[in-house]
Amino acid sequence: MLRAHRAGLALLCCLAPLAARAEANDAYLAALIARSRELRLADAPQWRRLLHYHESWFRIGATSSADAPGFFLAPTGRSDAQAELEATLASFFAPPPSEPDREPAQCAFIARHHWLAAELAFDPQRLPPRRCPRFEAWYAELDPSGITFVFPEAFLNNPASMFGHTLLRLDTAVGEGRHDLISWAINFSGATGNDGGPLYVMKGMLGFYPGYYAIGPYYEKVKEYGDWESRDIWEYRLDLSRAEIDLLLMHLWELQGIRFDYYYFDENCSWQLLGLLEVARPSLRLTERFPLWVIPADSVRAAVEEAGLVGEAVYRPSTTTQLRDAVRHLTAPERSLALRISTGELAPDADELGALATRGRAAVLTVAYDLLRHELIAGEVARDETASRARAILVARSRVDVQGSSFPAVPAPRVPPHEGHASARFALRAGYEDQRAFVDLRARPSLHDWLDPQGGYTRGAGVQFLDTTLRWYPEQEQVRLQELVALGLQSLTTWDPLFQPLSWRFDTGIRTRLQPEAGQSDLDPEAVWRTHGGVGLAFALPRDATLYGFAEATLDAGPTLARDYALGPGAALGLLVGSENDRWRAHAYAQVTRFALGDRTTWLRAGVEQRLTLGPRTALELDTAFERDFGTSWGRVGLSWNLYF
Amino acid sequence: MRKLLLVACLLLVPVGAAFADPDIGCGPGTSVWQGSKGVMPKVLGATTNGSFGFQTFGISFGTLGCHQGGTVTADARLRMFAGANLDRLAREMAVGEGEVLATFAHLKGVAQTDQPAFYAFSKAHFAEIFAGDDVTENDVIGSLDRLLASDEQLAVYAKS
Numbered sequence: 001m002l003r004a005h006r007a008g009l010a011l012l013c014c015l016a017p018l019a020a021r022a023e024a025n026d027a028y029l030a031a032l033i034a035r036s037r038e039l040r041l042a043d044a045p046q047w048r049r050l051l052h053y054h055e056s057w058f059r060i061g062a063t064s065s066a067d068a069p070g071f072f073l074a075p076t077g078r079s080d081a082q083a084e085l086e087a088t089l090a091s092f093f094a095p096p097p098s099e100p101d102r103e104p105a106q107c108a109f110i111a112r113h114h115w116l117a118a119e120l121a122f123d124p125q126r127l128p129p130r131r132c133p134r135f136e137a138w139y140a141e142l143d144p145s146g147i148t149f150v151f152p153e154a155f156l157n158n159p160a161s162m163f164g165h166t167l168l169r170l171d172t173a174v175g176e177g178r179h180d181l182i183s184w185a186i187n188f189s190g191a192t193g194n195d196g197g198p199l200y201v202m203k204g205m206l207g208f209y210p211g212y213y214a215i216g217p218y219y220e221k222v223k224e225y226g227d228w229e230s231r232d233i234w235e236y237r238l239d240l241s242r243a244e245i246d247l248l249l250m251h252l253w254e255l256q257g258i259r260f261d262y263y264y265f266d267e268n269c270s271w272q273l274l275g276l277l278e279v280a281r282p283s284l285r286l287t288e289r290f291p292l293w294v295i296p297a298d299s300v301r302a303a304v305e306e307a308g309l310v311g312e313a314v315y316r317p318s319t320t321t322q323l324r325d326a327v328r329h330l331t332a333p334e335r336s337l338a339l340r341i342s343t344g345e346l347a348p349d350a351d352e353l354g355a356l357a358t359r360g361r362a363a364v365l366t367v368a369y370d371l372l373r374h375e376l377i378a379g380e381v382a383r384d385e386t387a388s389r390a391r392a393i394l395v396a397r398s399r400v401d402v403q404g405s406s407f408p409a410v411p412a413p414r415v416p417p418h419e420g421h422a423s424a425r426f427a428l429r430a431g432y433e434d435q436r437a438f439v440d441l442r443a444r445p446s447l448h449d450w451l452d453p454q455g456g457y458t459r460g461a462g463v464q465f466l467d468t469t470l471r472w473y474p475e476q477e478q479v480r481l482q483e484l485v486a487l488g489l490q491s492l493t494t495w496d497p498l499f500q501p502l503s504w505r506f507d508t509g510i511r512t513r514l515q516p517e518a519g520q521s522d523l524d525p526e527a528v529w530r531t532h533g534g535v536g537l538a539f540a541l542p543r544d545a546t547l548y549g550f551a552e553a554t555l556d557a558g559p560t561l562a563r564d565y566a567l568g569p570g571a572a573l574g575l576l577v578g579s580e581n582d583r584w585r586a587h588a589y590a591q592v593t594r595f596a597l598g599d600r601t602t603w604l605r606a607g608v609e610q611r612l613t614l615g616p617r618t619a620l621e622l623d624t625a626f627e628r629d630f631g632t633s634w635g636r637v638g639l640s641w642n643l644y645f
Numbered sequence: 646m647r648k649l650l651l652v653a654c655l656l657l658v659p660v661g662a663a664f665a666d667p668d669i670g671c672g673p674g675t676s677v678w679q680g681s682k683g684v685m686p687k688v689l690g691a692t693t694n695g696s697f698g699f700q701t702f703g704i705s706f707g708t709l710g711c712h713q714g715g716t717v718t719a720d721a722r723l724r725m726f727a728g729a730n731l732d733r734l735a736r737e738m739a740v741g742e743g744e745v746l747a748t749f750a751h752l753k754g755v756a757q758t759d760q761p762a763f764y765a766f767s768k769a770h771f772a773e774i775f776a777g778d779d780v781t782e783n784d785v786i787g788s789l790d791r792l793l794a795s796d797e798q799l800a801v802y803a804k805s
Contacts, residue, residue: 405740
């Protein structure tokens with residue numbers, strides 16, 4: 001009996017302190033929770049940002065955009081900020097997890113702990129702060145001193161990239177100057193596996209891909225965008241303080257492995273990064289500016305306007321841009337030599353090269369190597385066949401007594417992306433078509449065409465999304481949907497003898513064709529769904545003008561067409577000119593399509609459209625056209641007032 | 646730490662088009678003049694603004710590369726950088742100037758005052774540094790160190 005008692009007493013003595021501590025913890029936890037309710041911390045903007053809570057237009061109340069259960073400590077944490085706050089506080093008192101590669105909650109949710117500790121003034125006796133060695137090692141490795149917002153511009157060959165991309169770079173403060181290539185890049189993107197085609201597009205738009213944050217060396221991104229995808233990169237150093245950067249990194253630590261459903265339009269890379277910036281500086285209001293969708297260039301604009309910039313935007317041209325620029329500096333014989341050396345037709349130490357001056361030799365060899373590398377990256381040549389040629393060219397170059405680059409740095413475009421025209425455009429247009437007066441209301445959510453002010457946008461590129469025109473014929477009292485371009489893409493790349501690039505364009509959407517009706521003198525506007533594409537060439541002319549020609553194909557579908565469709569080949573020719581300051585721009589064009597199948601007819605349109613900039617957000621457009629369809633001809637003239645917003 | 650490295654290596658198993666070579670910096674090395682391993686994203690869906698192996702880095706640095714005794718050594722950093730940028734390094738060494746070359750010199754610990762001499766030296770000895778068509782970053786760094794050892798001004802940077 002006594003022995004049992006003694007054992008029992010001994011046990012009690014061991015358990016007693018533990019029990020006492022547990023009680024004290026419970027008491028302190030209750031006190032903290034009560035205080036948090038008093039201060040209404042669950043409603044604080046910073047708490048909601050840490051949880052990635054957003055108002056949604058089809059849900060009542062805010063919920064988190066994070067889709068990983070591991071991000072929430074309370075079962076209702078995804079929509080109940082108070083419950084999540086209490087569960088977070090409780091987790092700080094929990095004993096550290098037994099598995100060695102799992103962190104205590106204070107470290108796994110370090111940003112939340114940091115904020116709650118400050119707001120609730122944690123007593124270090126009652127809730128001692130823990131060391132977080134893994135976070136500290138990570139932070140020491142990153143060694144951040146500044147944040148740069150990086151914008152690789154649009155890449156039209158891939159729909160995921162046609163609006164550009166955004167990522168953040170953590171700039172290190174290195175003793176003897178910064179070395180951006182070894183800085184760390186913070187990137188958010190969707191993991192799409194090997195999907196392609198329409199499935200990829202659908203899944204991306206509807207949020208079927210998981211998105212994750214990743215950190216990696218910036219040089220990997222420069223290679224990916226600048227080398228492989230030939231995209232120019234703009235770097236905007238933001239004005240964030242050291243404390244703000246620390247907060248951002250603490251929160252990033254919390255986002256390890258947390259999945260967010262990736263929605264191409266509204267919950268994409270740019271939206272995520274804006275959210276990160278908002279955590280760093282709670283006074284920023286960035287994501288709420290974009291309730292429906294966010295285009296990367298717009299996010300750059302928002303960040304620059306609100307977070308402020310340090311210095312100028314830095315332009316980092318792609319290797320293709322640099323190469324095309326270098327080629328312009330060569331004379332025609334030098335260009336020919338460079339090409340022949342890059343293809344292996346001529347040896348890098350051939351006599352023809354020896355005849356050049358030293359400077360010329362250096363320039364030719366550099367371009368020859370760059371051309372070869374360009375072909376290699378494009379997959380046009382194989383590594384095994386060309387490695388020794390690449391080395392031989394470089395050896396020859398190393399022996400030329402010219403130290404340093406043969407070419408000046410590529411000048412940055414006059415207008416950086418964040419100063420380009422706003423991405424949405426509204427237009428009010430009045431005119432005559434087929435002797436009927438009309439008024440058009442046009443809205444284009446994004447983005448840009450050949451006639452818009454060109455500054456800040458990729459040269460020769462056009463992207464239109466849901467470009468909608470409603471037309472009202474006042475005399476006939478008729479309102480109809482004149483046009484709805486679901487998607488329009490244009491890529492004009494001016495030709496040069498070394499690259500011989502192709503230009504192309506594609507669009508699909510509802511268009512109106514004027515059809516004659518039996519027994520009526522007027523033409524009847526009828527809607528068709530038109531899909532149209534073309535491939536061709538573009539040529540640079542003096543004074544920045546461009547001449548283009550396309551071979552095209554058009555498919556129309558609609559109930560008013562004979563056999564409900566029309567298909568045929570066509571051709572287009574056009575000229576783009578503008579004033580040097582881009583206040584005025586004009587596009588003269590002629591298009592013809594011979595619909596050979598279905599509703600057979602020839603469609604022809606020729607015209608001139610011009611744009612005159614009035615102010616930073618407004619412009620005037622005048623267009624005149626001659627059109628012939630279904631055997632009848634008519635003219636059109638319209639004057640439009642455009643607003644960019 | 647070792648467990649981290651194991652986990653890290655698993656995470657580095659290629660996802661999709663795996664550019665990220667898991668052995669960069671510590672393994673046999675990557676050969677120069679690889680281009681992009683022939684995969685050019687011209688087709689719909691090939692890239693999604695950043696998935697050429699970048700995702701495999703995750704957030705924590707366990708996935709970064711080689712840990713030798715718990716931290717990333719300066720040497721491992723140099724090799725990783727050189728391995729990932731070997732083509733550009735070759736080009737800039739032959740030319741005698743460039744951002745990759747400057748970063749390489751910095752990672753090698755070359756003092757700013759010695760950098761012009763370093764660039765001139767590596768340009769002059771380019772054919773020996775990039776001694777063959779299939780050299781890896783380890784070969785390049787090895788050759789460079791060997792040559793530096795016999796240069797009066799720059800011998801201090803020959804670490805091998």
